[in-house]
């Protein structure tokens with residue numbers, strides 16, 4: 859039998875989704891091919907259309923419209939995503955994350 863687990867609320871969904879998105883950026887190539895660049899842009903666009911929180915999706919879509927994904931390197935993508943995440947942090951009244959620490963948090967670890 860299965861333990862009962864409810865569907866994720868907006869917060870749980872958000873934490874899991876940021877973990878996935880930042881982890882994708884953390885493994886994105888330092889020197890991506892044209893195809894890899896196209897695919898990550900398409901991914902972000904599609905993600906902003908299908909994200910299963912309607913008002914979150916709408917704002918993320920708008921962020922992408924005003925701030926085209928920067929996909930020429932891992933460093934660029936990580937910073938762009940950090941800025942996208944900070945846009946949501948600001949909206950929710952959360953502390954902004956220092957994007958200079960993005961690599962420590964999502965690629966290398968703190969020690």
Ligand code: FAD
Pocket residue numbers: 868869870871872873874875876877880909913914915917918939940941942943944946947950952954955960963
């Ligand atoms: P989270 O914001 O989930 O962050 C998880 C961890 O990431 C943090 O503990 C920190 O270590 C790290 N982190 C924090 N900021 C950054 C950053 N800028 N760059 C890199 N790492 C960082 N919720 C709403 O209520 N309304 C919305 O409109 C909304 N829109 C969203 C849009 C998207 C695309 C996503 C993925 C989520 C959205 N959420 C929204 C969820 C919200 O962003 C949080 O995920 C949720 O509130 C849980 O917050 P948290 O404090 O646990 O940390």
